[in-house]
Every structure is written in C-alpha cells, then in structure tokens.
Amino acid sequence: MKGRVLELSVMATSLKQAVHNLHKNLECPVCLSFFKEPKILTCSHTFCKACLETLLESRGELLCPTCREETSVPGGDVGRLQSNITVRSLVEDVETQGQTESLTSHKATCVQLEELLNRIRPDEELPRRTAE
Ligand SMILES: [Zn+2]
Ligand SMILES: [Zn+2]
Numbered sequence: 001m002k003g004r005v006l007e008l009s010v011m012a013t014s015l016k017q018a019v020h021n022l023h024k025n026l027e028c029p030v031c032l033s034f035f036k037e038p039k040i041l042t043c044s045h046t047f048c049k050a051c052l053e054t055l056l057e058s059r060g061e062l063l064c065p066t067c068r069e070e071t072s073v074p075g076g077d078v079g080r081l082q083s084n085i086t087v088r089s090l091v092e093d094v095e096t097q098g099q100t101e102s103l104t105s106h107k108a109t110c111v112q113l114e115e116l117l118n119r120i121r122p123d124e125e126l127p128r129r130t131a132e
Contacts, residue, residue, distance in 0.1 A: 018114050025117070026091050030055075030065055034091045038084040043069040046087055052078045090116060 028035050030051040037049035045066045047055075056062045056078060062071045074080040 015114065018117055022090065022094065022117055026087060026094060034095065035084070035087050036091075038087040038091070039078060039081040040084045041069070041071040041081070043067050043071070046084045049078050049081075052081070086116060086119060 026034050028038075028046075028048045028051055030047055035046065035048050038046045039049050039052055040046050041052075041062070041064050043064050043066075045064050047065065052062060055065065056073060056076070062073050062078075063069070064071065071081070
C-alpha cells in the first residue's frame with residue numbers, strides 16, 4: 001500500500017514537471033510567447049510563422065535563430081514550410097485548458113501530454129559547452 005502512495009506522488013511530481021516542461025517547449029525562442037502557427041525548419045527547430053517572416057524579411061534568407069542553419073523557403077513563403085502540428089495542438093490544448101492546475105488535475109490530459117512530450121525533443125540534446 002505504501003509503495004502505491006509513493007508511486008502516485010512520484011507520478012504527480014513528474015506530471016507537474018511535464019506540464020512545466022511543456023510550457024517551456026511551447027515557447028517560441030524569438031518572441032518568448034506560445035507558438036503561433038509553428039513552422040519547422042530543416043534543422044528541426046520550431047518558430048512562429050510570423051517570427052520567421054520577420055527574420056526572412058530582415059535578412060533575405062532564413063537562418064535558424066537557435067543554430068544558424070539556413071532553411072530554404074519554398075517561393076519565399078514561410079507559410080509553405082512544414083507546420084509543427086504536434087506543437088500547435090499542444091498550444092491549443094494549453095490555451096483551452098487555461099491554468100496549470102486544471103491540467104494537473106485532469107489525468108487523461110496529462111497522460112496524453114506526457115506521451116506527446118516524449119515525442120517533442122527540446123534543445124537539451126545540443127552539446128553544451130563547459131568553461132575551460
Ligand atoms: Zn515567435
Ligand atoms: Zn535550428
């Protein structure tokens with residue numbers, strides 16, 4: 001019985017962590033708000049369509065703000081880049097659900113969120129430089 005309670009509390013903690021991570025993953029690194037019409041670059045980083053349009057206009061080419069890799073934009077139209085449907089639906093979910101608390105108390109949603117989180121890989125795998 002004790003093990004079961006522990007298990008549940010571990011689950012609750014990891015769900016809270018999941019929701020926290022989720023919110024971070026849904027933030028555009030350029031405008032620092034939730035993604036709007038998220039588009040995937042060839043380097044697999046995701047940004048809002050509007051943010052990419054601004055970048056493209058100001059530079060005449062699309063360099064990833066995170067890793068500097070160039071993405072060729074078909075016809076110069078950012079709208080034709082691949083949409084990140086997973087991120088988009090997550091943003092919709094979060095915005096619909098509103099508060100974090102209502103998310104954590106909604107078990108079914110959380111299980112789904114955790115599954116989805118496993119599919120989204122944030123930038124944490126980028127090599128991190130340590131001071132030498
Ligand atoms: Zn943005
Ligand atoms: Zn990138």
